[in-house]
Amino acid sequence: MNAPAKPTPRAEGSASQEAVLLVALKCFVEQGFHGTSMRDIAGAAGSSIAAIYYHFPSKAALLRAIMTRVTEDLLAVLQQAKRDLPRKDDAASLLAALVRAYVRFHTERREEAFVGNSELRSLEADDLAHVIGLRDKVSAQFNDAIATGLKRGVFTCEHPREAGLAVMTMCTAVANWYRPGGPATPEQIADRYAGLALSMLRAK
């Protein structure tokens, strides 16, 4: 399955609500959450401030919507990659599939990944707890695959906690350095990273 190129539209969202979210994302990428005002977002969207507030009650609500959605979409992509596996009990194939899906996602959703990593500080307490809860579910996908592989003797890594962190963070960072038209395609990077992750876990 391919990572969605755009955020998955939500049933309750209107087209203009989607447009506001995209404009807010662009502003946050360029100037940061604290450096962006609702007036800036309205200006970039070519609409009135009232129109922005019609869709989102606050700037915090915009950030919450962006960060919740990208993390939910990432989790969905990983769960789908798992469902698509012909053999669910093969830990090495599962880890490779998770890495591939995670890397492809991060080549597609680079702006949201940047905001997701730089603006955790700016989420309100409840929103932060919610996003961290979703992130824990993402981490669990990787950590469970690693734990299963270790238990079955497929992996022989001595430090699974650090290995899980290393795998996820190296894949997240693809969003920082990947540029369309670079020397490798998203598919190639995804395959190579899957190979690197399996080597790191000393997969048999």
Add this chain to the structure above:
Amino acid sequence: MNAPAKPTPRAEGSASQEAVLLVALKCFVEQGFHGTSMRDIAGAAGSSIAAIYYHFPSKAALLRAIMTRVTEDLLAVLQQAKRDLPRKDDAASLLAALVRAYVRFHTERREEAFVGNSELRSLEADDLAHVIGLRDKVSAQFNDAIATGLKRGVFTCEHPREAGLAVMTMCTAVANWYRPGGPATPEQIADRYAGLALSMLRAK
């Protein structure tokens, strides 16, 4: 050699200049560069705006000083790690030493690493070129060690570009998740990451 816990004082810098830099760093971490004004920095430092301008002509100069220094210090730490090696021609030991030094540095300089990664967007063009030049020198340390290891048959990785990116980015991200008092010490994390990097490169 241990990574310096604090930014290396520069010969030309005064104590109060140092204090301003630390306060500006804290403001940028909390609110971002665009979300921070010189007035905010003065307020956080408990001094007048004029006193801030006495040391730094602009907010851009503060960001330049922070980002240049942390990258120069990182490069110096890697070069020192290389000099400290008993056998310079052992590519596996060299890569392990670079990873250890890089990880320790990122457990110590977490705030600067965060600003370094989130505020590249905010550097003026000349400053960005300068910082990227320094970063290229950092990358070259890793890429040269990997290339040497591959040439000598010590490593057997098929995709050295992606391996180099994966190693550096997983180590950089330690700054995001490491917290003092966590389950592993900086030394332990550094050693484990060195092992993970060597496994990833399938070191003999």
